[in-house]
Amino acid sequence: MVTTALYWYRQDLRLADLPAMRAAIDNGLKLIPCYVFDDAAAGQWSPGGASRWWLHHSLAALDTELAKRGSPLVVRRGETARVLADLAAQTGAEAVYCSEAIDPWARELQSQVADALWETGVQLEARPSALLFHPGTVCTQAGDPYRVFTPFWRACLQQPSPAEPLSAASGKHFVEHDLDSLPHDDWQLLPRNPDWAAGWDELWSPGATGARRALQHFLDNALDSYAEGRDFPAARSTSRLSPHLHFGEISPRQVWHAVQALPEGQDKPAAKFLAEVGWREFCHQLLYFNPEIPEKPFKADFGEMPWLADQTHLQAWQRGRTGYPIVDAGMRELWQTGFMHNRVRMIVASFLTKHLLLPWQWGEQWFWDTLVDADLANNSCGWQWVAGCGADAAPYFRIFNPILQGRKFDPDGEYVRQWVPEIASLPDKYLHAPWEAPAKILAEAGVELGETYPEPLVDHKEARETALQAYGVISG
Numbered sequence: 001m002v003t004t005a006l007y008w009y010r011q012d013l014r015l016a017d018l019p020a021m022r023a024a025i026d027n028g029l030k031l032i033p034c035y036v037f038d039d040a041a042a043g044q045w046s047p048g049g050a051s052r053w054w055l056h057h058s059l060a061a062l063d064t065e066l067a068k069r070g071s072p073l074v075v076r077r078g079e080t081a082r083v084l085a086d087l088a089a090q091t092g093a094e095a096v097y098c099s100e101a102i103d104p105w106a107r108e109l110q111s112q113v114a115d116a117l118w119e120t121g122v123q124l125e126a127r128p129s130a131l132l133f134h135p136g137t138v139c140t141q142a143g144d145p146y147r148v149f150t151p152f153w154r155a156c157l158q159q160p161s162p163a164e165p166l167s168a169a170s171g172k173h174f175v176e177h178d179l180d181s182l183p184h185d186d187w188q189l190l191p192r193n194p195d196w197a198a199g200w201d202e203l204w205s206p207g208a209t210g211a212r213r214a215l216q217h218f219l220d221n222a223l224d225s226y227a228e229g230r231d232f233p234a235a236r237s238t239s240r241l242s243p244h245l246h247f248g249e250i251s252p253r254q255v256w257h258a259v260q261a262l263p264e265g266q267d268k269p270a271a272k273f274l275a276e277v278g279w280r281e282f283c284h285q286l287l288y289f290n291p292e293i294p295e296k297p298f299k300a301d302f303g304e305m306p307w308l309a310d311q312t313h314l315q316a317w318q319r320g321r322t323g324y325p326i327v328d329a330g331m332r333e334l335w336q337t338g339f340m341h342n343r344v345r346m347i348v349a350s351f352l353t354k355h356l357l358l359p360w361q362w363g364e365q366w367f368w369d370t371l372v373d374a375d376l377a378n379n380s381c382g383w384q385w386v387a388g389c390g391a392d393a394a395p396y397f398r399i400f401n402p403i404l405q406g407r408k409f410d411p412d413g414e415y416v417r418q419w420v421p422e423i424a425s426l427p428d429k430y431l432h433a434p435w436e437a438p439a440k441i442l443a444e445a446g447v448e449l450g451e452t453y454p455e456p457l458v459d460h461k462e463a464r465e466t467a468l469q470a471y472g473v474i475s476g
């Protein structure tokens with residue numbers, strides 16, 4: 001007799017390369033796919049606004065794929081353990097299968113769910129699926145987790161190649177059903193009044209099909225120039241796979257093997273690209289072994305840093321009104337698209353933590369709410385790296401000069417002109433430092449500093465000195 005299991009979808013919103021799903025099938029079980037909205041379980045790290053927009057569309061895409069297999073996604077709201085136990089009782093499911101969690105709150109939830117289901121005689125079976133190398137499989141010779149990226153990734157590359165991705169489950173692996181499920185309109189994930197995500201449908205394609213297309217488009221069109229182009233925000237040379245990877249619409253093994261299958265001759269950009277995927281691995285293993293890093297500095301002495309608390313400066317940064325064009329361009333790109341280029345993320349994060357001396361956690365929180373790829377591991381590591389308090393972080397005294405960064409990585413101003421149109425008519429020479437332009441040139445470009453575009457919020461040199469003094473407080 002064929003028996004039934006639930007497949008509990010989490011951050012693995014796809015059909016292919018799901019080891020837990022394959023394990024259930026190999027055990028002769030037929031699956032009912034489900035998803036539970038349980039914001040309370042994630043607490044402070046429940047998805048932010050932009051992530052909720054993505055989640056809505058990703059779940060809808062998954063639901064469509066599953067419905068084609070006769071087994072639409074059963075979406076319910078409530079305390080996860082109770083919802084799963086009720087659904088198991090309703091359907092006679094003998095087990096629940098899921099992907100292994102990495103985020104601390106999700107691991108805690110997984111263990112609570114396992115205990116609660118056990119009480120009802122239902123087993124929870126979890127298998128890793130989010131990473132190439134599950135945390136703990138790649139360690140130093142002393143058996144500790146790595147704290148420095150380069151030796152970590154070198155050690156990863158010496159491991160046996162990650163296994164080939166598993167094929168997608170088909171209709172025969174699912175139970176045909178018409179179980180109650182929250183209709184899409186009741187998911188409460190999309191913004192209303194105002195709909196700040198209007199137009200995002202044209203920018204993004206959430207879901208596994210969109211993920212595969214984004215990867216293919218990148219490999220066909222941008223990989224060749226990735227190594228040189230990835231630092232130039234106007235170049236569109238990066239993959240934009242981050243939200244797809246975050247929501248598990250594509251697995252890192254699928255990415256890895258698609259790159260391995262490329263014809264010879266692309267080794268250098270391919271290695272560079274996989275090393276960035278390696279940073280994702282590194283951040284996730286750091287979070288796994290240091291669950292406090294979303295809130296606390298990895299380097300404990302940074303707890304004494306004399307951060308400021310200027311809300312006006314925070315708001316100017318959030319709104320892209322700091323008077324530093326490359327910073328403002330990044331913050332506006334983020335607000336308008338849910339994304340920001342990696343180089344610009346580093347520049348705006350450095351500006352917040354060093355020029356404005358505001359706590360990195362404030363920036364992390366804003367990114368959490370506004371990025372479509374907001375990811376607990378990558379976001380907290382990214383912020384700690386820039387602030388100087390993370391594992392393998394940039395030294396604190398490395399303070400990005402936003403003028404030189406703009407001139408170097410946006411030399412003809414294409415990026416700034418796109419996102420800060422009110423200064424678009426300035427000549428290249430002054431575009432990244434409008435306050436240096438003579439009055440005549442400002443007037444010709446229609447720029448009135450303090451009126452049409454802000455004066456710089458702080459003076460670069462003074463801010464740099466103040467930041468170094470503040471750092472002196474903790475470095476002795």
Ligand SMILES: Cc1cc2nc3c(=O)[nH]c(=O)nc-3n(C[C@H](O)[C@H](O)[C@H](O)COP(=O)(O)OP(=O)(O)OC[C@H]3O[C@@H](n4cnc5c(N)ncnc54)[C@H](O)[C@@H]3O)c2cc1C
Nearest residue numbers: 238239240241242276277279280342373374375378379382
């Ligand atoms: C302050 C700050 C905050 C960040 N917050 C996030 C976040 O919330 N979510 C997120 O996914 N990334 C974050 N990053 C890392 C990085 O900026 C993005 O992963 C990258 O810009 C995504 O674009 P892409 O997919 O085109 O990258 P590609 O260059 O095409 O890289 C391929 C993949 O590798 C991974 N990756 C690339 N760079 C990094 C990195 N530095 N750290 C970890 N993984 C990386 C991503 O999964 C990415 O999709 C942050 C970086 C900084 C400096």
